Structures are given as C-alpha cells and as structure tokens.
Amino acid sequence: MIHWTRQIKEVLSSQETMETGENSGPLEEIEFWRNRCMDLSGISKQLVKPGVKHIESILRLAKSSYLTPFIKLAQQIQDGSRQAQSNLTFLSILKEPYQELAFMRPKDISNKLPNLISLIRIIWVNSPHYNTRERLTSLFRKMSNEIIRLCCHAISLDRIFEGYVSSSKEDLQGCISCCHAWKDHYLRAVQMHTQFSSRGWVLDQTSIFAQVDAFVQRCKDLIEVCDCQYHFARWEDGNQGPLPCFFGAQGPQITRNLLEIEDIFHKNLHVLRAVRGGILDVKNTSWHEDYNKFRAGIKDLEVMTQNLITSAFELVRDVEHGVLLLDTFHRLAAREAIKRTYDKKAVDLYMLFNSELALVNRELSKKWPYLVPYMAQYSGQAYWMRILRRRIDRVMNCLSGAHFLPHIGTGEESVHTYQQMVQAIDELVRKTFQDWTATLDRDCIRRLDTPLLRISQEKAGMLDVNFDKYRTQPGPFFLSLVQSSSSTLPRT
Numbered sequence: 001m002i003h004w005t006r007q008i009k010e011v012l013s014s015q016e017t018m019e020t021g022e023n024s025g026p027l028e029e030i031e032f033w034r035n036r037c038m039d040l041s042g043i044s045k046q047l048v049k050p051g052v053k054h055i056e057s058i059l060r061l062a063k064s065s066y067l068t069p070f071i072k073l074a075q076q077i078q079d080g081s082r083q084a085q086s087n088l089t090f091l092s093i094l095k096e097p098y099q100e101l102a103f104m105r106p107k108d109i110s111n112k113l114p115n116l117i118s119l120i121r122i123i124w125v126n127s128p129h130y131n132t133r134e135r136l137t138s139l140f141r142k143m144s145n146e147i148i149r150l151c152c153h154a155i156s157l158d159r160i161f162e163g164y165v166s167s168s169k170e171d172l173q174g175c176i177s178c179c180h181a182w183k184d185h186y187l188r189a190v191q192m193h194t195q196f197s198s199r200g201w202v203l204d205q206t207s208i209f210a211q212v213d214a215f216v217q218r219c220k221d222l223i224e225v226c227d228c229q230y231h232f233a234r235w236e237d238g239n240q241g242p243l244p245c246f247f248g249a250q251g252p253q254i255t256r257n258l259l260e261i262e263d264i265f266h267k268n269l270h271v272l273r274a275v276r277g278g279i280l281d282v283k284n285t286s287w288h289e290d291y292n293k294f295r296a297g298i299k300d301l302e303v304m305t306q307n308l309i310t311s312a313f314e315l316v317r318d319v320e321h322g323v324l325l326l327d328t329f330h331r332l333a334a335r336e337a338i339k340r341t342y343d344k345k346a347v348d349l350y351m352l353f354n355s356e357l358a359l360v361n362r363e364l365s366k367k368w369p370y371l372v373p374y375m376a377q378y379s380g381q382a383y384w385m386r387i388l389r390r391r392i393d394r395v396m397n398c399l400s401g402a403h404f405l406p407h408i409g410t411g412e413e414s415v416h417t418y419q420q421m422v423q424a425i426d427e428l429v430r431k432t433f434q435d436w437t438a439t440l441d442r443d444c445i446r447r448l449d450t451p452l453l454r455i456s457q458e459k460a461g462m463l464d465v466n467f468d469k470y471r472t473q474p475g476p477f478f479l480s481l482v483q484s485s486s487s488t489l490p491r492t
Contacts, residue, residue: 004052005070025146026094029139033088040081047074083129090127093119098146106151107174110181116143117189125199133202140186140208147182148215151175152280155222161273163235165226172219172226179216183209214282221291222279225272231332232265232301244328248315257308261301268297302337305329309341313348319356319395322349323402330404343406349399350414356395357417360388364425378436382429389425392418 024032046052059067097116101109120139124131130139154175160168186208193201234241246254275290309329316322326346333342363369364385371380396418405411456462 002066005066005073009073023145023149024142025149026091026098026139026142027146029142030088030091030095033084033091037081037084037088040077040084043077044081047077086128087130090123090130093122101146101150104150105174106147106154106171106178109147109150109178110185113182113185114189117185121189121193133204137204137207140203141211144182144208144212147178148211148282151178151215151219155219155280157273157279159238160222160226161269162238163229163233163240164238165230165235166237169223169226172223176216176219179212179219183212211282215280218280218282218287221287225269225294227334228265228298229269231335232298232305233262233269246312246328247321247324250311250315254308254312257304257311261304261308264297264304265301268294268301299337302335305332305338306341309338309345313345316348316352319349319352320398322352323398323405327402327404333404333406339406343408346406346408347410349405350408350410353395353399353414354417357392357414357421360392361421363388364421364428378432382432385425385429385432389422392421 056067056071094116097112097119101112104112120136120143123139124136130136154171156164156168156171186205190201190205193199229235234243243255244258245251272290272294275284275287278284279287281287309325309332312325312329313322316325322345326342326349329338329342332338369381369384371377371384375383396415399405399411399415450466452466453463454466456464458464
C-alpha cells in the first residue's frame, strides 16, 4: 500500500506539472489529453482489480493509517480520468478542422477562422472542466501558434535571399493578412459574445497575440529585405535587371559607383542570411541585433545613392536628359531618404523647363523677329511662332510621358505657365492670320487668272515675267530674285 501510494503521488504530480510546449498547437493539446486519459484510465482499471480490493479490505479491518491517504489518491485518479475524458471529448471537435488547415495556404485560412473560434466558444460554454480562463487563453494561444506554423511553412527563406522578390513579397503579405484576419475575427467574436452572452470574455488578449504581433513584424522585416534587393541590387523575381546606361563623360564612373553600391549590399545581405538561430523564430532575440546592423548598412547605402544621384545631375543641361536620369533612379525613390533627393532633382528639372519657357517668351517679346530671306512677312511670322511652340511642346511631351515624376507645386506652376504660353502663341498666330487676310482684296481669287509670262512689248519675239504687281512689301531676297529674273527671255 505504501508503494502504491508513492507511485500514485508521482503520477498525479507529473500530470499537474506536465503541459504541452509553448509552441504547440491545438492538435498537440488534443494528443496531450488523449495520452493523459489513457494513463489515468489504466491506473483506474488497476485500482478496481480484486487483488487491490482484497488488500484494501485487510487494511480496513486492521484500521491501517495508510488506507485513508490511498483512498483519497485513488479518488483523485478517478476524478482526473473523468476530467481527461471530458476534455478529450470536447477538444476532439477541433481535430478535423485543424487537420484541414495543414493543406491550406495562409491567404486561404481566413475563411476558416470564424468556424474555429465558434468551436472553441462551444467548448468554453459546454465543457464542465475545460472552461477556465487559463485553459481557454492557452487554447487560443495554441491557435496563434498553429497559424504562425502554417505561415512559416509557406515562407521560403532561400527564395527570399536568392532574389525572388515579387513572389516572396506576395507570400509574406499573405502571411501578414492571415495574422491580421485572425486578430480581427477574434475581436469580432469578443464583441458578439459580450453583446449577447451574460458570461464575460475575460481572456488574456495580450498573451494570445504577443507572438502573432512579433511574427507580423518579422514578416515586415523580411519584406524590407526584399525591397532592398529590388532597390540596391536590381533583383526582381530570381533575375537581375539590366544595368542602367549613363550618358556623358561621367557615365562610366557613375556605373562603377552603382556597381560598388550593389557589391556592398550583397555583403550585408550575406551576413544577415547567416543569422544565428531561426530567422522566422519570433523568440530568436539575435535577429534584432543582426537586422539592426543590416539596417545601419542600408542607411549608408542610401547616403551613397543620394551622392550618386547628385553627381549624375551635375552635367544635366536639358530636360530630356534629366528625365532619363530620373527614370533610372525611379525605383530608389520609394525609400524616404532617397526620395528627398529625388524630389529635389525633380524640382531642378522643372526649373530647367522654366528656363526654356523664359527663353521662348523672350523670343516672342521681340518686336521684329528674324526671318529668313525667302520667308514672306506674315507666313514667316506664323512659321517662326510655330517653331517656338514646337520647341516647348517637345519638352512638355517629354515631361508628360514621365509618369514617375512626383507631383510637386513647382511642376504644376510650370505646366500652368506652359499652357498660358501656348495659348498666347496660338493667339498670335490667329492675329497674324487676321492681319494678313485684312490686306487682301475681295477679288483676289481672280488674280490667279493672270499668266506668269507674257509677250514682251518692248522686244518682239521675247517673253517677260508677269508677276502680280499687287504683291505688297516683298522681302529683300524676293526683290533680288525678281530683279534677276526680269530680263527678257527668248520666246520658244
């Protein structure tokens, strides 16, 4: 009896202290209660055997002091067995739904979460033993662990560090959305329960979602790693984009500086990939230290990139070249530090455009514009104004096609100035046309009937040029042409 009492105490003590691991899921919890049920049921069967009952009767007749503690322990075994069986029965309703989750991707899990929360609430409301605050908090925490485990299986660290940026970011975003959906469904269930149930929802929400929040942050860190590969190493989805081509005498030097930035980035990335412990393990504290070192290296690369952009723009003299450079560095403008330099150069680009507009405006302000000798007065002026418009239209079309340019006040002002200038040029062309039409008589169409050549009145058998004498204000080139052609021509 003394030996049995000692063994039962050891079993009960081990059952009280034995719990599932902190990272275990609901399926491990079900397996834990199944094993506990089997252990206690086996001991319960042994306690009702005839040999044990015979010894109990002998000690009862002998009024042994060891019998009462033994009977109390045996009763605890019986109660524990019934409790384990009850808990196993209620928890078993979670087995099949959680087994289905094992074959689903994180983005598809969200639709299954409300049903799982409802099943846990059924256990809470109906189970006579598995309804304490500690047990339910632990069960929801295990559900969080299961969601994290499924998300970890969907994330490939090798693909992340090998440059599969687009697909890896999609997987990470799916995991973040799944974790947010889990928290949203939980809070919605809390709201509904509080509204329609007399029993308060007093679970430890911080404990339930502590690791979920940490995992979401870890996913965001890995998304930043993907973005850095896209920005500083031209990786997209397993393939490295083409190296930009820079114009001018400094083009080769700018290219070498860009390759140097990429080389430094790859070294920092290699150090981060060799981080101690699991990168996706939210309890791995060494990640924070290594990731902060990586971020410090990225800040240095941002400064180097800002200097590179500044030096590349030193030789920009026209808007077209500036647009090409901004297009080249556009992918880096997503980073806040580089975006400031990028926006500043965009302002400089619009200032170049403003300078071009000012030059055209100065040309328009001339009272007597220069016309080539073979140009007539009115048509020459209109042609000259159209040339000025095409000059600013070419630059404006280049800016309009640059979808990557940021929306800034200077750009809007430049566009407004351009529109006003185009309107003014069109008005000048219209006015020039009206001035020309005012110099024409109503019967000018009849002058087309006048032949260009006529029989000379002075020299028989010769031809003279018969230009219309109505033409007004001929240009110097035209006058010289007429004078050189006015000599009589032999008649054929």
